[in-house]
Amino acid sequence: MIHNRLSVFRAERGLSRKDVAEKVGVNPQTIGYLxxxxxxxxxxxxxxxxxxxxxxxxxxxxxxxxxxxxxxxRKSGEA
Amino acid sequence: xxxRSKTHPMGRRLTRRAVLALTGAVYALYGAGCALQLLPLxxxxxxxxxxxxxxxxxxxxxxxxxxAGSSLQRQAQEPESQLDERERFERNRAAYVAFSAFAGLxxxxxxxxxxxxxLAEAGKAELWIPQTSAHWNxxxxxxxLLALTLPAAVLAxxxxxxxxxxxxxx
Numbered sequence: 001m002i003h004n005r006l007s008v009f010r011a012e013r014g015l016s017r018k019d020v021a022e023k024v025g026v027n028p029q030t031i032g033y034l035x036x037x038x039x040x041x042x043x044x045x046x047x048x049x050x051x052x053x054x055x056x057x058x059x060x061x062x063x064x065x066x067x068x069x070x071x072x073x074r075k076s077g078e079a
Numbered sequence: 080x081x082x083r084s085k086t087h088p089m090g091r092r093l094t095r096r097a098v099l100a101l102t103g104a105v106y107a108l109y110g111a112g113c114a115l116q117l118l119p120l121x122x123x124x125x126x127x128x129x130x131x132x133x134x135x136x137x138x139x140x141x142x143x144x145x146x147a148g149s150s151l152q153r154q155a156q157e158p159e160s161q162l163d164e165r166e167r168f169e170r171n172r173a174a175y176v177a178f179s180a181f182a183g184l185x186x187x188x189x190x191x192x193x194x195x196x197x198l199a200e201a202g203k204a205e206l207w208i209p210q211t212s213a214h215w216n217x218x219x220x221x222x223x224l225l226a227l228t229l230p231a232a233v234l235a236x237x238x239x240x241x242x243x244x245x246x247x248x249x
Contacts, residue, residue: 026163027089039165 002040004061006031008069009053024048080227081156082147090150098151098235101142102228108139109224113217118207139224146228151238155230169234176237177229185222 010020010031017031024045033039034049041049041061050057067075081090093101112135115128146152154166155173162170195206209215 027166030163030165033165039168042164045164 001037002061002063003037003065004034005066006049006060007035009055009060010035013053020049020052023052080147081153082144083153084148087148087150090153091148093145093149093151095151095235095238098146098149098231101146101149102232102235104142105139105146105224105228108135108142109221112136112139113221117214117217143224143228146231149231151231151234152228155234169237170230173230173233173237176233180233181226181229184225188218 006020010017016028017035018028021028021031025048026045030039034041046057046061050060053060083090112132115132115135117132120128154162154170159167191206192208195204195208198204198206199208209218
């Protein structure tokens with residue numbers, strides 16, 4: 001299974017699923033499927049999505065679950 | 080067959096339950112309607128059975144008309160260039176399942192006709208087999224309905240919950 005932080009980045013940028021879908025050329029439903037982990041994107045789509053948010057692909061998708069946001073923030077505060 | 084309307088160019092969004100119910104209605108009503116129309120029921124019942132059969136076939140076609148404008152039918156029937164990669168992936172998987180089911184059903188039907196003919200020639204049993212042009216018409220249009228709706232039915236069967244799909248509009 002591929003884990004992702006699509007919904008986090010989308011909320012941060014204030015984009016709707018329709019907005020993201022239009023930018024990468026897919027049906028808005030497909031963004032929902034990706035966010036829920038019901039569909040694993042192709043390399044091409046993953047690269048397009050990373051480009052939309054201006055992040056690396058591995059910041060958006062991962063084979064291992066992402067750490068909860070609160071935990072990541074706490075960790076960055078300690079550093 | 081997908082019928083694109085001006086108001087819903089991407090197809091009308093129906094829940095998976097609605098698509099499954101409509102598909103079931105298409106198959107059940109068409110089958111029962113043809114049976115009432117074509118099977119010999121005796122002179123007392125023939126006229127009323129024929130009218131009831133016609134009404135059931137008309138209801139089946141009405142259910143098919145609703146399905147023909149649905150978003151799942153769009154996904155099942157649109158050219159590849161009109162679908163995104165997820166839709167293509169799901170459609171290809173559904174088409175494989177639908178083709179396997181369709182081929183299996185046709186094979187079973189042919190097998191039944193072969194056995195029924197053998198039994199009739201041997202004088203052991205008289206099973207019903209299509210003989211007149213009306214019988215074969217009913218079989219042909221039934222298979223046509225099945226071929227046109229089965230991929231969308233498989234897509235509905237394997238797709239996510241209606242709540243999730245509604246949330247996709249956000």
